[in-house]
Amino acid sequence: MQNFSFHNPTRILFGQGQLANLAAEIPAGARILITYGGGSVVKTGTLDEVKTALKDFTLLEFSGIEPNPTYETLMQAVELARRERIDFLLAVGGGSVIDGTKFIAAAIPFEGDPWRILSEHAAVVSAIPFGAVLTLPATGSEMNNFAVITRREGNDKLAFASPLIFPRFSVLDPTRTYTLPPRQVANGVVDAFVHIVEQYLTYPADAKVQDRFAEGLLLTLIEEGPKALQTPQDYAVRANLMWTATLALNGLIGAGVPQDWATHMLGHELTALHGLDHAQTLAVVLPAMLQVRRTQKRAKLLQYAERVWGVRDGDEDMRIDAAIQRTREFFEALQVPTRLSDYGIGTEAIPALVAQLERHGMVALGEHQNVDLVESRQVFELAA
Amino acid sequence: MQNFSFHNPTRILFGQGQLANLAAEIPAGARILITYGGGSVVKTGTLDEVKTALKDFTLLEFSGIEPNPTYETLMQAVELARRERIDFLLAVGGGSVIDGTKFIAAAIPFEGDPWRILSEHAAVVSAIPFGAVLTLPATGSEMNNFAVITRREGNDKLAFASPLIFPRFSVLDPTRTYTLPPRQVANGVVDAFVHIVEQYLTYPADAKVQDRFAEGLLLTLIEEGPKALQTPQDYAVRANLMWTATLALNGLIGAGVPQDWATHMLGHELTALHGLDHAQTLAVVLPAMLQVRRTQKRAKLLQYAERVWGVRDGDEDMRIDAAIQRTREFFEALQVPTRLSDYGIGTEAIPALVAQLERHGMVALGEHQNVDLVESRQVFELAA
Numbered sequence: 001m002q003n004f005s006f007h008n009p010t011r012i013l014f015g016q017g018q019l020a021n022l023a024a025e026i027p028a029g030a031r032i033l034i035t036y037g038g039g040s041v042v043k044t045g046t047l048d049e050v051k052t053a054l055k056d057f058t059l060l061e062f063s064g065i066e067p068n069p070t071y072e073t074l075m076q077a078v079e080l081a082r083r084e085r086i087d088f089l090l091a092v093g094g095g096s097v098i099d100g101t102k103f104i105a106a107a108i109p110f111e112g113d114p115w116r117i118l119s120e121h122a123a124v125v126s127a128i129p130f131g132a133v134l135t136l137p138a139t140g141s142e143m144n145n146f147a148v149i150t151r152r153e154g155n156d157k158l159a160f161a162s163p164l165i166f167p168r169f170s171v172l173d174p175t176r177t178y179t180l181p182p183r184q185v186a187n188g189v190v191d192a193f194v195h196i197v198e199q200y201l202t203y204p205a206d207a208k209v210q211d212r213f214a215e216g217l218l219l220t221l222i223e224e225g226p227k228a229l230q231t232p233q234d235y236a237v238r239a240n241l242m243w244t245a246t247l248a249l250n251g252l253i254g255a256g257v258p259q260d261w262a263t264h265m266l267g268h269e270l271t272a273l274h275g276l277d278h279a280q281t282l283a284v285v286l287p288a289m290l291q292v293r294r295t296q297k298r299a300k301l302l303q304y305a306e307r308v309w310g311v312r313d314g315d316e317d318m319r320i321d322a323a324i325q326r327t328r329e330f331f332e333a334l335q336v337p338t339r340l341s342d343y344g345i346g347t348e349a350i351p352a353l354v355a356q357l358e359r360h361g362m363v364a365l366g367e368h369q370n371v372d373l374v375e376s377r378q379v380f381e382l383a384a
Numbered sequence: 385m386q387n388f389s390f391h392n393p394t395r396i397l398f399g400q401g402q403l404a405n406l407a408a409e410i411p412a413g414a415r416i417l418i419t420y421g422g423g424s425v426v427k428t429g430t431l432d433e434v435k436t437a438l439k440d441f442t443l444l445e446f447s448g449i450e451p452n453p454t455y456e457t458l459m460q461a462v463e464l465a466r467r468e469r470i471d472f473l474l475a476v477g478g479g480s481v482i483d484g485t486k487f488i489a490a491a492i493p494f495e496g497d498p499w500r501i502l503s504e505h506a507a508v509v510s511a512i513p514f515g516a517v518l519t520l521p522a523t524g525s526e527m528n529n530f531a532v533i534t535r536r537e538g539n540d541k542l543a544f545a546s547p548l549i550f551p552r553f554s555v556l557d558p559t560r561t562y563t564l565p566p567r568q569v570a571n572g573v574v575d576a577f578v579h580i581v582e583q584y585l586t587y588p589a590d591a592k593v594q595d596r597f598a599e600g601l602l603l604t605l606i607e608e609g610p611k612a613l614q615t616p617q618d619y620a621v622r623a624n625l626m627w628t629a630t631l632a633l634n635g636l637i638g639a640g641v642p643q644d645w646a647t648h649m650l651g652h653e654l655t656a657l658h659g660l661d662h663a664q665t666l667a668v669v670l671p672a673m674l675q676v677r678r679t680q681k682r683a684k685l686l687q688y689a690e691r692v693w694g695v696r697d698g699d700e701d702m703r704i705d706a707a708i709q710r711t712r713e714f715f716e717a718l719q720v721p722t723r724l725s726d727y728g729i730g731t732e733a734i735p736a737l738v739a740q741l742e743r744h745g746m747v748a749l750g751e752h753q754n755v756d757l758v759e760s761r762q763v764f765e766l767a768a
Contacts, residue, residue: 001623003399008392014640015387206620208607209627212600220592236590239385243593243640252636256398256627 001207004255010143011169014243016235018171019046022053025131025169030088031058033081035101037065037093041135044179050092050133060084065093068271068278069100071115071151078107078114081128089130091167094184095139095191098132099147102165105130117160118149124162132170136180137242138188138279140195140249142170150272155356157268172246174238182229186334187279189225192245193218193330194282198261199254201290201300202367207257214253215307220244222308225334262365263289266376269356274345283331283338288382290324292375296368340384350380385591388639394527395553398627400619402555403430406437409515409553414472415442417465419485421449421477425519428563434476434517444468449477452655452662453484455499455535462491462498465512473514475551478568479523479575482516483531486549489514501544502533508546516554520564521626522572522663524579524633526554532652539656539740556630558622566613570718571663573609576629577602577714578666582645583638585674585684586751591641598637599691604628606692609718646749647673650760653740658729667715667722672767674708676759680752724768734764 013021026032032054034047041047051059062077081089081104091101105127107114116122134142141147146161177185200214220240227237247253266289267281276284294301298320305311305323314322328338337343354377357363365371397405410416416438418431425431435443446461465473465488475485489511491498500506518526525531530545561569584598604624611621631637650673651665660668678685682704689695689707698706712722721727738761741747749755755763 001399001620001627003402005395005397007395011389011391012639013389015385018387206623208604208624209600209631212603213597216593216596216600219596223592236385239590239640240592243385247593255396256623 001256002205002258006251006255007163008143008166008251010166010250012143012172012246013169014172015239016173016175018173019049019053019133022050022133022171023056026054026057026088026090029057031084031086032060032088032090033077033084033086034059034061034090034092035065035077035097035104036061036063036091037067037097038063041092044135044176046133046135046176047092050090054090060086065097065100067096068148068150068157069096069103071103071118071149072153074100074103074107074149075114077104081108087128089128091130091132092135094134094136095141098134098141098167099139099149101130101132102141102147103149103160104128106160106162106165115151118151118158119156121160124160124164127162127164129168132167133176134170134172134242135176136184136188137172137177137245138191140192140246142167142172143246143250148268155272156360157272158360172242174235174242177238177242178233182335183277185228185232186225186336187277188245189221189228189241189334190279190283190331190336192241192248193221194263194279194286195248196221196253197286198263199257199259201297201304202258202260203297204299204303205257210253210255210257211303213247217244217248217253218308222330225330229334258367260367262371262376265357265362265365266353266379269353269360270345273352273356274343274349276343280336280343283336284340284343284383285379287324287328287331287338288379290327291382292378293366293371294320296366338383340380347381347384350377353380385594385640386589386642390635390639391547392527392550392635394550394634396527396556396630397553398556399623400557400559402557403433403437403517406434406515406517406555407440410438410441410472410474413441415468415470416444416472416474417461417468417470418443418445418474418476419449419461419481419488420445420447420475421451421481422447425476428519428560430517430519430560431476434474438474444470449481449484451480452532452534452541453480453487455487455502455533456537458484458487458491458533459498461488465492471512473512475514475516476519478518478520479525482518482525482551483523483533485514485516486525486531487533487544488512490544490546490549499535502535502540502542505544508544508548511546511548513552516551517560518554518556518626519560520568520572521556521561521629522575524576524630526551526556527630527634534656540744541652541656542744556626558619558626561622561626562617566719567661569612569616570609570720571661572629573605573612573625573718574663574667574715574720576625576632577605578647578663578670579632580605580637581670582647583641583643585681585688586642586644587681588683588687589641594637594639594641595687597631601628601632601637602692606714609714613718642751644751646755646760649741649746649749650737650763653737653744654729657736657740658727658733660727664720664727667720668724668727668767669763671708671712671722672763674711675766676762677750677755678704680750722767724764731765731768734761737764
């Protein structure tokens with residue numbers, strides 16, 4: 001096991017009806033900016049319920065945070081929050097709204113151009129406290145301290161992290177996910193799945209607990225993901241998916257083990273240049289990445305084949321092939337296609353994707369820091 | 385899944401050499417009381433290393449915290465800390481030292497008789513901040529917010545909990561456990577094992593992640609426990625055991641599921657009246673408890689048999705018998721006997737044990753709150 005530091009102070013309020021406990025989590029007298037995306041939290045009534053729960057506070061609203069939250073939009077919220085002396089933020093939505101709110105929280109007190117937080121990893125020395133009401137289980141943003149932000153100008157999709165951007169609390173009510181469109185449910189399952197894989201499918205590190213926790217989360221997604229599409233209002237299914245997605249990326253399974261994240265980095269460029277959903281990019285890149293990196297990941301691929309997919313027959317290469325194929329079939333069964341061509345992207349698009357990776361310094365990715373541009377090109381080509 | 389609130393703000397510094405990062409975790413200028421037990425931390429040099437790491441702080445020491453920490457001893461530390469205006473505590477040792485330090489932390493600012501924290505569950509409204517350097521993986525006290533304290537007068541062993549008694553940080557360096565006596569290593573494995581069982585072996589609650597995490601921890605103990613006795617200086621083994629014991633009782637696997645703790649309650653009386661090690665009491669009580677409660681625990685016992693022990697043959701009752709027998713054999717293989725008679729305790733001792741349970745109000749235990757004194761007596765008799 002590698003040395004690690006683990007700290008996660010976010011309080012989770014899990015279960016149906018937990019919105020009733022919202023007010024107690026926010027300092028009395030706070031001036032709150034409620035942030036959200038499109039109109040779904042309005043339509044479902046969640047926004048109204050939040051406002052009712054917080055009727056004793058000063059409330060302002062900022063809507064319009066996009067599925068891949070943009071710097072341009074978020075800076076409007078920053079200006080509003082500064083002008084209105086906001087001292088608490090409440091994100092109501094999915095990972096994009098929470099990621100965006102993390103950036104707003106860090107940018108409000110930032111001196112100078114807040115883009116530097118992303119472009120230069122400028123230190124975040126303070127941030128406005130915030131909480132979240134999660135409506136879409138997927139990214140794990142509700143219980144971690146990083147965020148991914150897009151700048152329209154330049155097609156940049158960049159990440160930042162800080163101990164100051166853990167949510168103070170997150171409300172996870174599985175019933176809030178009943179009305180999600182199937183595409184978002186499926187995306188969430190794929191997103192969580194790949195988060196786990198990026199922290200698990202590397203090389204053995206004598207970390208038995210982390211491995212078994214990762215495998216337990218993957219097995220749960222495999223069992224519950226299809227059910228969530230078939231029976232959308234099954235509370236137990238939604239609860240298991242919601243808690244799994246949170247634990248997939250809250251620092252726990254990644255503590256003390258090597259991590260990869262190459263699939264995410266390639267996927268980000270697909271979203272930036274072609275507008276694919278984040279999960280769609282992961283479904284496209286992961287099977288190809290596992291194929292290209294099968295030698296470096298050999299031992300863990302065999303473990304994955306056996307413990308996650310129950311593949312025990314055939315020689316080692318056959319078992320690895322089977323595990324990669326089962327992964328692809330799982331995504332496809334969730335109606336998330338796994339080929340670039342499924343999204344109308346031809347091989348002619350690959351040079352520009354590789355050029356974007358180079359421009360963003362993504363030239364030494366993966367758990368061994370040796371996925372270079374040549375290998376990334378191979379991955380895109382294999383995903384064609 | 386049941387509704388839950390989960391919050392665990394303890395920072396974990398895990399791995400060899402992490403003691404070097406100790407000073408950065410404590411507020412500058414703190415007046416620190418270092419608390420420890422017998423002389424083992426002196427003999428191993430850990431105490432000296434701690435003092436070297438904290439040379440820029442004002443340091444006082446309090447030693448002599450017992451394996452089952454007593455109110456009488458701890459109150460001496462409280463008096464010392466009050467007199468010396470201590471504002472930070474550092475526990476160096478195992479779960480008993482950390483449990484004792486939690487009580488000291490809560491008792492220092494307590495108005496009135498601090499015994500009321502235990503006897504009446506008087507509210508803890510403030511506590512002195514503290515950290516821990518763990519030398520014995522077992523209780524999970526290094527990352528949770530409860531403690532068990534014994535009062536010599538009256539043979540009372542009572543627990544308390546408060547959000548204010550999470551350690552600020554805990555240093556977990558597996559190499560510090562190399563020199564532990566085998567009995568303490570084995571006790572630690574049994575203790576962690578039973579902590580997990582108390583949160584897992586109840587009844588199904590549609591909590592797939594919690595179940596799989598619990599099973600992953602149990603499997604790790606089963607694999608690594610015996611190795612820790614055979615090859616005491618295997619870093620990977622000690623690291624896996626240490627992290628497993630912490631995760632066994634940090635609130636995570638118990639969030640959203642029913643819990644039992646009847647085995648612990650019966651065990652506490654065995655320690656209080658007969659002085660058995662805590663883990664010895666659990667090894668005695670658990671197999672008998674599972675036998676007595678096999679009807680109520682049937683579904684989870686079958687899951688436990690299959691997923692933890694790989695028992696798939698025979699009818700349901702045979703599989704349950706096998707799982708209980710394998711559990712007993714696991715404890716025995718660690719040299720922790722599982723019968724009262726192994727400790728020289730005859731059936732004539734049982735009435736006094738049951739009377740103690742009654743005196744402590746332990747008359748409706750277990751996940752269904754229906755393990756009454758009659759059933760507790762059956763458990764003791766079956767454990768004879």
